[in-house]
Amino acid sequence: MAQVQRIAIMGDEAVALAVKQAKVDLVAAYPITPQTIIVERLSEYVADGELDAAFIQAESEHSALSICVGAALAGARVFTSTCSQGLALMHEIVYAASSMRIPMVMTIVNRSLNAPLNIHCEHGDVMPERDSGWVHLFAANVQEAYDLTFIAFKLSEREDVMLPVSVNLDAFILSHSIESLIPISDEDAARFLPPREYKLALDFDNPITHGTMALPDTYMEFKMQLKEAVERAKSVYPEIVEEYARISGRKYWYFNSYMADDADAVVMVLGSTYGTLKTAARELREKGLKVGVIGLTMFRPFPEEQLVDALKGVRAVVVMDRAYGYGGLGGQLYTDVVGALYRNGIRIPAKNVVFGLGGRDFKLDEAEAILKMAAKGARDGGFDTHVQWWGVRA
Amino acid sequence: MGLIEVRWHGRGGQGVVTGSNLLARAAIQEGKYAQHFPEFGPERAGAPVRSYTRISEDPIEIHCGIYEPDVVVIIDPVMSRYTKDYCYGLKPGGDIVLNYIPSGDDEVVRWTRNNGYKLHAVDARKISIEEINREIYNVPMLAALLRVKGFCKMSTLEEVLAQRFKDKVLEMNLRISRRAYEEVKTIVG
Amino acid sequence: MSARKLVDDVLKGRFTYKTLPIAAAIPNPPTSLENKTGMWRVQEPVIDQSKCIKCLLCWTYCPDASIKRRDDDGVEVDYDYCKGCGICMTVCPVKAISMREV
Numbered sequence: 001m002a003q004v005q006r007i008a009i010m011g012d013e014a015v016a017l018a019v020k021q022a023k024v025d026l027v028a029a030y031p032i033t034p035q036t037i038i039v040e041r042l043s044e045y046v047a048d049g050e051l052d053a054a055f056i057q058a059e060s061e062h063s064a065l066s067i068c069v070g071a072a073l074a075g076a077r078v079f080t081s082t083c084s085q086g087l088a089l090m091h092e093i094v095y096a097a098s099s100m101r102i103p104m105v106m107t108i109v110n111r112s113l114n115a116p117l118n119i120h121c122e123h124g125d126v127m128p129e130r131d132s133g134w135v136h137l138f139a140a141n142v143q144e145a146y147d148l149t150f151i152a153f154k155l156s157e158r159e160d161v162m163l164p165v166s167v168n169l170d171a172f173i174l175s176h177s178i179e180s181l182i183p184i185s186d187e188d189a190a191r192f193l194p195p196r197e198y199k200l201a202l203d204f205d206n207p208i209t210h211g212t213m214a215l216p217d218t219y220m221e222f223k224m225q226l227k228e229a230v231e232r233a234k235s236v237y238p239e240i241v242e243e244y245a246r247i248s249g250r251k252y253w254y255f256n257s258y259m260a261d262d263a264d265a266v267v268m269v270l271g272s273t274y275g276t277l278k279t280a281a282r283e284l285r286e287k288g289l290k291v292g293v294i295g296l297t298m299f300r301p302f303p304e305e306q307l308v309d310a311l312k313g314v315r316a317v318v319v320m321d322r323a324y325g326y327g328g329l330g331g332q333l334y335t336d337v338v339g340a341l342y343r344n345g346i347r348i349p350a351k352n353v354v355f356g357l358g359g360r361d362f363k364l365d366e367a368e369a370i371l372k373m374a375a376k377g378a379r380d381g382g383f384d385t386h387v388q389w390w391g392v393r394a
Numbered sequence: 395m396g397l398i399e400v401r402w403h404g405r406g407g408q409g410v411v412t413g414s415n416l417l418a419r420a421a422i423q424e425g426k427y428a429q430h431f432p433e434f435g436p437e438r439a440g441a442p443v444r445s446y447t448r449i450s451e452d453p454i455e456i457h458c459g460i461y462e463p464d465v466v467v468i469i470d471p472v473m474s475r476y477t478k479d480y481c482y483g484l485k486p487g488g489d490i491v492l493n494y495i496p497s498g499d500d501e502v503v504r505w506t507r508n509n510g511y512k513l514h515a516v517d518a519r520k521i522s523i524e525e526i527n528r529e530i531y532n533v534p535m536l537a538a539l540l541r542v543k544g545f546c547k548m549s550t551l552e553e554v555l556a557q558r559f560k561d562k563v564l565e566m567n568l569r570i571s572r573r574a575y576e577e578v579k580t581i582v583g
Numbered sequence: 584m585s586a587r588k589l590v591d592d593v594l595k596g597r598f599t600y601k602t603l604p605i606a607a608a609i610p611n612p613p614t615s616l617e618n619k620t621g622m623w624r625v626q627e628p629v630i631d632q633s634k635c636i637k638c639l640l641c642w643t644y645c646p647d648a649s650i651k652r653r654d655d656d657g658v659e660v661d662y663d664y665c666k667g668c669g670i671c672m673t674v675c676p677v678k679a680i681s682m683r684e685v
Contacts, residue, residue: 008418100608141455141457176432178418207612217593278455363461
């Protein structure tokens with residue numbers, strides 16, 4: 001690699017920069033904290049002539065996503081961004097976008113849902129969209145938020161995928177933090193993402209009907225198409241991250257993994273907490289505790305085989321969720337992991353830690369405590385409880 | 395230099411967040427790794443606010459708040475006089491940078507010495523009023539911090555300021571920050 | 584695939600999820616041309632051209648676009664698609680349209 005220049009950039013700004021370099025044709029959005037900076041920067045890029053795109057501030061998030069669907073059907077490369085209540089308002093169109101097989105990228109700056117009113121980090125906003133047929137990627141830091149935006153467009157527009165992709169980044173912790181970033185050049189970005197081609201684009205001369213009705217005789221078949229497309233997103237993902245690695249030098253995978261290979265116990269998580277756990281695990285490894293950390297980059301489609309493979313030889317897992325499935329068996333990542341372990345015949349103790357709701361900070365010493373808890377679970381061959389709400393005053 | 399953690403105190407509207415932001419930008423400009431993050435809540439001018447900076451020679455992967463900073467910078471001149479209230483969690487041997495110059499027999503000097511902290515002071519308020527007839531504290535306090543701790547070169551800060559501001563605003567910030575850089579004193583070393 | 588074949592295949596159950604168009608986007612519209620709905624009606628409108636004043640209300644109101652408008656603004660029924668709802672008869676101000684049993 002040539003000499004690389006690192007720049008200082010805020011998470012939201014890094015996303016906007018990637019979207020600009022991806023040369024989108026249209027941005028439609030409605031501002032909501034803490035996503036606002038993304039669309040502010042994009043509107044500035046458009047106003048300053050740095051990005052040749054239509055910028056539409058819609059009257060609501062529901063409309064913003066609807067505009068994106070329409071523009072994408074016309075063949076445009078489109079982008080939107082939201083979080084929390086805004087994503088909840090989009091919900092109806094979220095399902096339409098995936099089922100109509102609309103390539104687009106949406107950045108979700110994960111923020112809690114009301115009530116009580118709270119603007120801080122939580123993954124509870126994306127979880128209602130978990131099963132929508134979108135591909136959901138999670139960034140662990142600002143660099144990943146930037147890189148995954150390119151990867152998301154590429155994955156989204158592949159003819160054998162054609163699905164909307166979300167890139168999730170933690171509210172404030174990443175969106176409003178300045179970190180260092182190594183950008184890719186505009187030329188590399190253009191090579192990685194050539195102008196979008198779309199065979200089914202709306203065209204007055206060759207009309208196509210989108211958004212049709214399907215009755216019980218065909219509906220399940222269309223949903224089966226969606227199921228297979230989402231699964232194909234998983235199988236073609238390695239090709240895309242490989243191509244991105246060639247231009248950036250940064251190799252992505254279904255998950256980040258720190259010393260999980262020979263670990264007795266592994267802690268799993270989504271989002272920026274991966275780095276905190278990794279920092280704590282490094283210190284514990286120096287003290288001889290065989291712990292590892294896995295932070296998922298791809299959450300949907302769920303990388304079941306790859307995770308099961310990574311957990312071979314591991315004797316206990318703690319799965320951390322920054323969201324909760326009320327009345328269910330635990331957090332969403334936990335239930336996925338437990339299901340994957342069970343149906344692959346891996347009978348190891350698994351515990352769920354629910355943490356950081358509404359932006360409650362998760363500190364380094366807490367990360368250490370959870371890694372030790374995982375190690376103890378491996379030693380004891382079990383945990384005292386299935387689900388623990390971490391740090392709740394009781 | 396290992397991992398350095400800085401906590402900034404001030405009031406809404408004084409540029410507490412910008413001070414921390416500029417420090418991170420300057421560090422990254424010099425090829426170091428840095429992280430800046432504000433503490434967010436309701437935005438109210440005059441309310442006490444905090445902001446945080448991490449600087450390191452190595453990549454920073456941790457994503458959580460700073461509870462035991464190496465340095466506390468208090469950019470508000472009134473809050474600076476309540477030093478003890480804002481130094482919670484400060485690491486033993488840590489540095490405090492104030493926006494007022496305590497006299498030798500002030501209680502804060504005794505307290506700092508007894509706790510094994512280092513105390514640095516600059517009258518950024520006076521400098522700002524004298525030079526530009528306005529009260530801008532954040533950039534001169536950052537310049538003072540760079541002088542006493544050497545996290546980055548002053549010339550790097552000037553480059554970063556030039557990327558952020560222009561014309562008259564840049565010129566004003568350069569003038570007051572250069573003077574603060576010269577005038578900052580170490581009271582307890 | 585022709586529109587005719589797509590309609591036939593779906594109506595006769597000769598399809599799998601792999602042979603249906605992606606996302607139910609119909610690449611060869613209008614398939615409705617191949618799906619004549621005129622056979623659904625039990626009554627049909629008849630226009631008494633001697634009474635017609637060419638006001639085009641029936642043309643405006645027909646929910647199935649089955650009133651054809653001629654160059655001279657006269658109207659006739661498109662029996663391939665008319666479902667016999669009778670709205671045209673109801674809106675006609677001069678009672679030029681009546682319904683008859685099929």
